Amino acid sequence: MATSVRLPNRVEQALAAYCVETQRSKSEVIIELLEQRFSLAESEATPYERAEAAGFIGCVEGAEPVSGGYKKRAQSAIAAKHGRA
Known part of the structure; x- marks a missing residue:
């Protein structure tokens, strides 16, 4: 499923630099970060x-x-x- 997101310039630059540094695509990085965020939200139990x-x-x-x-x-x-x- 395709999704478009507008990023502020500073975030776009940081993402691009991180992707070059880790040799990963923007999609891979964004998917990983979103999955981490959603798993943290589920684990916020007392x-x-x-x-x-x-x-x-x-x-x-x-x-x-x-x-x-x-x-x-x-x-x-x-x-x-x-x-x-």
């Missing part, structure tokens, strides 16, 4: 969404909630360490 998609969220079962009673366990451990149990 860390939670990435962890969930990777299977890390909800993958471990425990006998009791890990965070439940944390403060009391920490206080007990500190008291025991200092002989105040």
Whole structure:
């Protein structure tokens, strides 16, 4: 599919210089850059969404909630360490 784009002179010159330097066509460079841009847009998920998609969220079962009673366990451990149990 053919598409025409008007580039500012500075962008056209930079693209031409880059193509000469890398021995690639303008089309190759533009297609690669657009594909990179679109793949980045798709990957702008939150860390939670990435962890969930990777299977890390909800993958471990425990006998009791890990965070439940944390403060009391920490206080007990500190008291025991200092002989105040």
